Each structure stands twice: as structure tokens, then as C-alpha cells.
Amino acid sequence: MMDVIVIGGGPAGLAGAIASASSGLKVTVIDEFVKPGGRLLGQLHEEPSGEWWNGIKESERLHLEAKKLAVDIRCGVSVYNLEKDDELWNVHTSIGTLTAPNVLLATGAAEYPIPLPGWTLPGVMSIGAAQVMTNVHRVQVGKNGIIIGANILAFAILNELQLAGIHVDRIVLPEKGPLSGDAGEPEEVMKSLLNAAHLAPSPLLRMGSKFMKNDWFRKMGMKFFPKNGVKVNGTPLLLRKAALEIIGTEQVEGVRVADTDEFGNVIPGTETIYEADFVCIAGGLYPLAELAAVAGCPFQYIPELGGHIPHHSETMDTPLSGLYVAGNITGIESGKIAMAQGTIAGYSIAKHADKGGAAIEEKLQQAIQNIHIVREQAAIQFNSEIDKGRRKMYELWERLYSSKKSESKIS
Template sequence: MMDVIVIGAGPAGLAGAIASASFGLKVTVIDEFVKPGGRLIGQLHQEPTGEWWNGIKESERLLQEAKKLSVDIRCGVSVYNLEKDDDLWNVHTNIGTLTAPYVLVATGAAEYPIPLPGWTLPGVMSIGAAQVMTNVHRVEVGKKGIIIGANILAFAILNELQLAGIHVDRIVLPEKSPLSGKAGEPEEVMKSLLNAAHLAPSPLLRMGSRFMKNDSFRKIGMKFFPKNGVKVNGTPLLLRKAAIEIIGTEQVEGVRVADTDENGNIIPGSEKIYEADFVCIAGGLYPLAELAAVSGCPFQYIPELGGHVPIHSELMETPLEGLFVAGNITGIESGKIAMAQGTTAGYTIAKHAGKGGAAINKQLQEAVQNVRSVREQAAIQFNPEINSGRRKMSELWESLYSKNTRENSQIKIG
């Protein structure tokens, strides 16, 4: 019988498996995709230091390290239920039921869909799908595209598409509606983008962004936002234009857009069609936490973390004995932070399994501190108030579960 089952072979899951296995625990990792790596295998970007972050190489490094520790990695395995039976967790999959005393759920994140007329046409895809098709499968998604939705994820993948020689003609917002939420409100989009303005290509844009963080200046800026937009790596970002329909007969042929006022309301008579043969919808990310919910783990809605997240400690414990979480299921952040959280979870599991002796407490403290350090150094934050969200979760854990945790682990995180 295995000691640990890790659900999800992304950065958090692989790092957690490596950390657990390094203490001699027998670990099995399962993932529904055909290869390990999760969202890492689609990532390719340049860091502020000038170094390149190659997700495929990083996932390969993690995979080889896991194999050296005899971690059993099984791909193409889907999990449909997770339940506790006495001291063991039963993980129900399409290949049968796997059991272990410890389970790490590292299921990552999913993309918010933004439905609009024509979105079922061939050639329409999520921005994440375009990333995977381009960077993993080496498939050209099209010759001329339009991105609907402006957020940090969209800009990161825009750059990757450009590196692959794929032309993205422009970025527009979705039409303002209950389904598009803040993604259709120009000022809210502007506020979120200002948190990455330090990465802007020109000093003028970086200087202007500081003024735009003031509410009054931002409202003025939105009122007089250029009709032709501002360029992001050469692609026009049009915050005052909204997509109202994707058009085409048998495949995407273009996008019908309309001008909007500074509040995102459509200006009648301003419609125009932009030609395109592919469309990427960028609605942002949310924690993929359904499996933790099925297990009975309690949740909390924390918008700063991306939505509903399982209640957890900085040691990546949940209130359910033997169940741990790591990565984007706990809040939307980068792959580096997911790996740091996975390592923390793996050490915590080893501690609960009685491995490592007294020395493991110091390793855990260093692992938790590393998560904080990586977060502080992150060039881009998907949710600008992530630190506030993490504090809310920490306070919630302290108020509800900390006494029990201290009695069991005797680990002080300072």
C-alpha cells in the first residue's frame, strides 16, 4: 500500500511528491492529462532578471527528480470521488480505487468562461488552450487573432503567441454583463492591470501608471482613453471597445465590437467588425477545488485568492486529518509559488507520518518562509490583493483550528 497519493502532476503536486518521497514515503502521483507538468508545460517567458522561464524544462527537471526517488507517476487517470474510511483515504478513479493515509490535492486552477454569441464556432478557444496548443503541441492556432478579455494571464500568453510568430491583432473587452462581471468594466480592468505596470516597456507608461492609481486620475484617464488603444508588446489594447459577437459561418471570420463609454456601456451605432481567423477568450482563473469539496473539506470565499478555497494552514494542512492542499487550489499565484507550497505540503506530510525527527521542524519553518519570500519577489500577481487574502485565511485558521494543530504538530511558524 502507498503512503501518499498526490492528485495533480503540476508544479505543486510534483514538488510535494518529491518532498514526501525524500523522507522515504511511498508516493503515487495521478493526473488526468497525458503527461505530467500541469500548466508548467505551457509556460515560456522572460523574467525581469533577463533569464528565461521554460516550463517544459522545469517540469522535466521535477519529473526526473521524482523518478530518482521512485515516485510512481500515472497519467491519464481521472478522479471522481474522494472519501475517508477510518484511517485511510479512498481515491476513486477510472482505474479503480487507490488508498493511502495521506492525500495531497494539487488540482490547480481552471479558466472562467465568458459566453457570448458565436463562441461555439471552430477557432474560438480559451487563452489557456491557445497556450497549450502553441507551446506543448506546436500547433499554429491561426494567422490573425483577437483576444477578448484583458488580464495578466492574457498578456503573458500574448507574449508567448508572439514569440511563436502568431499575430494577435488586438485585445478588446467582453461586453459588460452579469456573465462577464468585472472583466467587462474598463475601470476595473485598468485597476487590475496597473499592478503589473512596473513591467511596462517604456518609462513614460511606468510613470503614468503611478498617477493612474489615484481614483480621480484613473476616471479621467478612462474618459479620455485613446480610441486606438495603447500597445502591449505591439498589440493594441482597446479598453473602450467591447466584443458583442463572434461572427462566421463554418469557422471564425471576425468579431463584432462596439465602442463603450468609460463605464463599459455600449454606445449605439458604433459597431464595427474586425477580421480574425481565431479568437481567444481570457476570463481569468479560479481555484479548481471541486474534489476537495467532495471530500467534505470546509471552504471560505476569499475574492483576493480567486474565489472559494479550501480552508488550510501555512503548513498546507486542511481541517480533515490526512488531507493536504497546495498550489492554485489555495489561491491563484505563479508556478514558483505552487512549487514552494508543494514542498511545504510534502514536508508536513512527512512530519505527520513520523518522519524526519526533530530536524524536520526547521525544514518546515524554512519551507514556509520560502513561500513567503517567493511571493514577495513575484514580478506578477494574478490577484493584486493576494497578501490580504493570505492573511484572511491565516486568521481564519488561527481562530478555528490552530490549537488543535499546535497540539498535533508542535511546529511554530514565525
């Protein structure tokens, strides 16, 4: 029998498995994809330092390290239920039921869909799917595309598509409405993008973004936003144009758009069609936390972390005994943060299992300090107030569970 079952073979899951196994625990990692690595497999970008972050190489490094520690990695396996039976967790999978006293949920994130007319046409995909097809499967998604939705994830993948020689003609917003939420509100989009303004390709844009953080300047900026947009790595970002419909007969042929006012309201009579042979919809990310809900873990809605988050402490344990979380299930951040969280979870599991010897507490505290350093050095934050969101969760944990530290946790 295993000591730990890790659900999710991405950066958080692999790092957690490595930390647990290095402390003397027997670990199994299960993942529904055909190979480990998760979202790392699609990542390729240049860091501010000039170094390249190659997700495929990073995942290979983690995989090799885990194998050296005798971690059992099973890919192509889906999990559909998770329940506690006395002291053991039963993980119901497509290959049968696996049991262990400890489970680490590292299920990552999923993309918000933004439905609009024509989105079922061949050639329409999420921005994350375009990343996987390009960087993992080496498939050209098209020759001339349009991205609907402007966020940090979209810009990161735009650069990756450009590196692969794929032309993205324009970035427009989805039409304002209940299905698009803040993604269809030009000013809200502008506010979210200002958090990555330091990465803007020109000194003028970087300087101008400082003024845009002022409410009055930002409103004026939206009112007089250039009709032809502002270029991001050569691709026009059109915050005052909304996608009304993706058109085509048997496949994508273009996108019907209209001008909007500064509030995102469509201006009648301004419709036009932009030609394209593929469309990427970029709705942003949310924590993929269904298994935590199935297990009975309490949740809290924290928008700064990306949505509904399972209750967890800074050491990544939950109120359910033997259940731990790490990575984007706890809030949307980068792969480096996910790995740092996985390491904390792995050492936390070892500590509770009385493994790792006298040094385990020091390793755990060092891992906690490391995540603060990694977060401070992060070039991009998907959510601008991530620190505020983390504080909310840890304060909630202290309020609800700190008095029970000496008692046994929920069975």
C-alpha cells in the first residue's frame, strides 16, 4: 500500500511527490494525460533575466527526479471519486480503487469558457488548447488568427504562437454580457493588464501605464483609446471592439466585431468582419477543485485567488485529515509557485507521517520561506491582489481551525 497518492502530475504534484518520497514515503502519482508535466508541457517563454523557461525540459527534470526516488507514476488514469474510510482515503479511478492514508490534490486549473455564436465551428479553441497543440503536439493551429479576450494568459500564449511562426491578426474583447463578465468590460480589462505593464515592449507604454493606474487617467484613456488599438508584440490590442459572432460555414472564416464605447456597450452601425482561419477564446483560469468538493472539503469564494478555493493552511493541509492541496487548486499562479507549494505539501505530509527525521520541520519552514521569495520575483501575476487573497485564506484558517490544532482533524 502507498503512503501518499498524488492526483495530478503537473508541477505541484511532481514537486509534492519528490518532497514526500525524499522523506521516506511511498508515493504514487496519477494523471489523466498521457505523460506527466501538466501545464508545464506547453510553456515556453523568456524570463526578464533573459533566460528561457522551457516547460518541457522542466517537466522532464521533475519526472526524472521522481523516478530516481521510486515514485510510481501512472498516466492516462482518470479519478472520478474520493472518499474517506476510517484512516484511509479511497481514490476511485479508471483502473480501480487505490488507497492511502494521505492524498495530495494537485489538479491545477481549467479555462473559463466564453460562449458566443459560432464558437462550435472547427478552428475555434481555447487559448490553452492552442498552446498545447503548438508546444506539445507541434501542430499549427492556423495561419491567421484572432484572440477573443485580453488577459495575462492570452498575452503569454500570444508570444508562444508568434515564436512558432503563427500570425495572430488582432486581439478583441468578447461582447459585454452575463456570460463574459469582466472580460467584456474594457476598463476592468485595462485594470487587470496594468499588473503586467512592466513587461510592456516599449518604454512609452511602461511610462503611460503608471498614469493609467489613476482612476481619472484610466477613464480618459478608455474614452480616447486608439481606434486601431495598441500593439502587443506587433499584434493590435483592440479594447474598444467586441466580438459578436464567429462566422464560417464548415470552418472558421472570420469574426464579426463592432465598436464599443468606453463602457463596453456596442455602438450600432459599426459592425465589420475580420478574416481569420482560427480563433482562440481567452476567458482566464479558475481552480479545478471538484475532487476537493466531492471529498467534502469546505470552500471559500476568494476572487483574488480566482474563484472557489478549498480551505487550506500555509502548510497546504485541509480540514480533512490526510487531505492536502497544492498548485492552482489553491489559487491561480505560475508554475514556479505551484512547484514551491508542492514541495511544502510534500514535507507537510512527511511531518504528519513522522517521516524525514528531525530535519523535516526545518525543511518545511525553508519551503514556506522559499514560496514568498518565488512570489516576490514572479514576473507575472495572473491576479493582481494574490497576496490579499492568500491572507484572506490563512486568516480564515486561523479563525476556524487554529483552536483545533491540538485536536484531531475532521475524519
